[in-house]
Every structure is written in structure tokens, then in C-alpha cells.
Amino acid sequence: MTDLIPVFDGHNDALLRLYQSKDADPVARFIDGLPGGHIDLPRARKGGLAGGMFAIFPPPLETPGTRRAMNVADEVPPELARADALAPTLGMASILMRLERASDGAFTVCRSAGAVCAAMEKGSLAAVFHIEGVEAVDMDLVLLDVLHAAGLRSLGPVWSRPNAFAHGVPFRFPATPEIGPGLTEAGKALVKACNRLRILVDLSHLNAEGFRDVAKISDAPLVATHSNVHALCGHSRNLMDWQLAAIRDTGGLVGLNFATGFLREDGRMGADTGLDVMIRHLDALLEALGEGGVAFGSDFDGATVPAAIGDASGLPKLIEAMESAGYGRELIEKIAWRNWVDVLERTIG
Structure with missing residues (x-):
């Protein structure tokens, strides 16, 4: 294929990278080109990255025990x-909005599937506002309303x-996601509120009992934005056969995670x-979910990806x-x- 096929990516951590940057103006550097990492505007254009879920992830506090708990298989990262x-959370949301303002139309925060298509059509990077870990949201879900209004x-x-x-399911290998209890009552209320507001609920990082609870409560397609096949890689973060079947039954989707x-x-x-x-994971996902249930969820700027891809500019290598x-x-x-685009249309509108 000689022409560049556009890619909409289900997950990246570029906002966290910009938030933690020591650069005087990381927004301008993202637009002009950043050293290192995986995503900036020039590399997105070069690789055909036309849009994606831009995640806000509130990072763990840097305490003596944090790094051990982040990297030792039998420990759970501390609560925040x-x-x-x-x-x-608010700092990264601000960066997202500033990227749109400073880009002169080259970066668009999209609030619907139609807006994603419109941005892609005009060559603007289509960003969907996503949060990974809602520790900032209060039990009364007041902030959820404010964040939804912001996009x-x-x-x-x-x-x-x-x-x-x-x-959440801790990082363990080999292990299954059958670790810990399900949603709290507040979590069940959160899922119902997301359904009302038409906010997509991402199942990646959720443990098995939480997955089952969302499947019982939600009236939207089940989506795991950046997960892989447990039968091929027995990591606790990957999806079991029964989870893939549940996603397929709702017309949902799984985004292939590039994290090695x-x-x-x-x-x-x-x-x-x-x-x-x-390719083996894509084949297995296609077999489990059908052609309409498979996508990309790279985890760019949040994980080690294959050197053959390297960064967003290397996406054509995967297409090839x-x-x-x-x-x-x-x-x-x-x-x-x-x-x-299809699953966004059926979830966020």
C-alpha cells in the first residue's frame, strides 16, 4: 500500500508526558516536535496518526515505596x-485545551464521533478527552458533570x-485478572452516570469482578481501549476468553496494546x-470479536513498544x-x- 492509512488510536499518555515535562513550553514543543517519547504533531502526521484517546492519568506520588510497588509483581501500587x-487531572485537562488553542486548527478536542470524522477529514489531529483512573472525582459525581461539560x-x-x-488489576505475570473485589456502590453509580452522559467506560485496567459488574450494569458496548489476549500472553492486564466473548456480545471493541x-x-x-x-494478537482478537471489534490502543508515551514501530511515525510499519x-x-x-469511529458513535454519539 503506497498511500498512508489514517490511524485512530485508543490510548496514549502524551498529556502525562507534557505535564511532567521540564520544558518551558511543552505545548509549543508538542506542536513543533518534541525530543524522545512517542507522539508529537510532526510525527503523528508522518505516521498517519489522525486521532486518538488522549488519556489523563494522575500519577502516583513519589514516595520511597512507590517505585517498588510499581515494579514488583506481588505488590499493588498505592492508592491516591x-x-x-x-x-x-485538571493540569492535564488544561494542557489538552491549550493544545487545541495553540495549534491553529491542527489539533481538535472532539466531543462526538462526527467531530472525530470532521477533524480527520480536514487533517486536524482528533483528540478525545479520556481519564484513566478517576481518583479526582468526588462521590457525588459533581466533578464528573464539570469534566463532561469540558469535553x-x-x-x-x-x-x-x-x-x-x-x-484495578495489578501488574502480574503470569496471572489472571481474577484479583480483588468488584465495583463499589460508588463505582456502580459512576457507570450509570456515564451511560446517562454518554461517556465511554473503559475496561482496561479493571479487574475481573469489576468487569463483570460493568457488564451487568452498562447499557453501552463493552470496550477495552488498550488490552491484549491472555491466551497468548498470560499477563493480568490481558483479557480472558470469557471477557472477549462478553465484549463481542455487546458489539464492543478491544484496542491492541503495543506494550511489549x-x-x-x-x-x-x-x-x-x-x-x-x-499480528498473532490481532488474529486472535479477530477470531474472538469479529472484524468490527478490533482496533488499536497503542499506549504510546506510556510503555515500551516494538523497536520496529518506535513511535507514532512508525505506524506504517505495522500497517505493512x-x-x-x-x-x-x-x-x-x-x-x-x-x-x-463506529463504537464512538454508538457510545458518545
Whole structure:
């Protein structure tokens, strides 16, 4: 394929990278080109990255025990108090809005599937406001209304730590997501509120019991924005066969996570991971979900990705690998962007 196929990506952590940047003006640098990392505007254009879910992730506090708990398999990252989550959540939301203002039309915060298509059509990077871990939201969900008015259209109740709404699945290999209890009463109220407001509920990072609870409560398609197949990589973050079946039954979607530790059979985070491993996961997702249920959820700027891709500019390498594996143009376009637009239309409108 000689032309560049556009990609809508289900998950990136670019906002966290900008928030934590030491640069005097990280917004301008994102627009002009940032050193390192995975995403900026020039590399997005080069690689055909036409849009995606821009995640707000309130990071753990830097305490002596935090890094150990983040990296040791049998430990759970510590909970984050609401007061400690509020400033980074609002700070990253501000960066998202400033990117739109400063980009001269090259970056658009999209509040509907139609807006995503319109932005992509005019060559503007289509950003959907997403939160990963809603520790900043109060029990009365007052802030949820404010964030929705500001453009929030997708959220994951948890990252891989517990909070007042749910329990995240810690990073363990080998392990299943059958770790811990389900949604709290506040979490169930959150899911119902998201359905009313037409906010997509992301199941990635949620443990198995929380997944079951969302499946019982939600009237929207089940979506895991950045997860892989547990049968191929036995990481706790990946989806079991029964979870994939539940997603398929609702007309939902899974975004292939590029993080090598969720791709490889050995669970190792190593950039020396071949694109054939990604194709195996795509094949398995297609078998489990059908052609309409598979997409991308790269985890750019939040994980180690295969060196063959490197960053957003390397997305055509994955498209080429799909073509070499026998994927036709129509299927590639579905996975690259059309399936995301379809599920967004049926969730956020």
C-alpha cells in the first residue's frame, strides 16, 4: 500500500508526558516536535496518526515505596488520595485545551464521533478527552458533570490500583485478572452516570469482578481501549476468553496494546519484539470479536513498544505487516480507524 492509512488510536499518555515535562513550553514543543517519547504533531502526521484517546492519568506520588510497588509483581501500587489526584487531572485537562488553542486548527478536542470524522477529514489531529483512573472525582459525581461539560467522553474507573470506585488489576505475570473485589456502590453509580452522559467506560485496567459488574450494569458496548489476549500472553492486564466473548456480545471493541510486556509469551518488556507477535494478537482478537471489534490502543508515551514501530511515525510499519499477513485494505481500515469511529458513535454519539 503506497498511500498512508489514517490511524485512530485508543490510548496514549502524551498529556502525562507534557505535564511532567521540564520544558518551558511543552505545548509549543508538542506542536513543533518534541525530543524522545512517542507522539508529537510532526510525527503523528508522518505516521498517519489522525486521532486518538488522549488519556489523563494522575500519577502516583513519589514516595520511597512507590517505585517498588510499581515494579514488583506481588505488590499493588498505592492508592491516591483525591486531593493528590485533582491537581494533575485538571493540569492535564488544561494542557489538552491549550493544545487545541495553540495549534491553529491542527489539533481538535472532539466531543462526538462526527467531530472525530470532521477533524480527520480536514487533517486536524482528533483528540478525545479520556481519564484513566478517576481518583479526582468526588462521590457525588459533581466533578464528573464539570469534566463532561469540558469535553470528557471516555474514562477508565481505575488504573492498576484500587480507588473509591473499583479495584484495578495489578501488574502480574503470569496471572489472571481474577484479583480483588468488584465495583463499589460508588463505582456502580459512576457507570450509570456515564451511560446517562454518554461517556465511554473503559475496561482496561479493571479487574475481573469489576468487569463483570460493568457488564451487568452498562447499557453501552463493552470496550477495552488498550488490552491484549491472555491466551497468548498470560499477563493480568490481558483479557480472558470469557471477557472477549462478553465484549463481542455487546458489539464492543478491544484496542491492541503495543506494550511489549502485554504481547510477548514471556511477559518481558523488550523493544526487540517482532511485529509478528502483534499480528498473532490481532488474529486472535479477530477470531474472538469479529472484524468490527478490533482496533488499536497503542499506549504510546506510556510503555515500551516494538523497536520496529518506535513511535507514532512508525505506524506504517505495522500497517505493512498487516498487509504482508494477508489483511485486505477494507479490514486494515476497519482496524486502523473505522471501528473506533463506529463504537464512538454508538457510545458518545
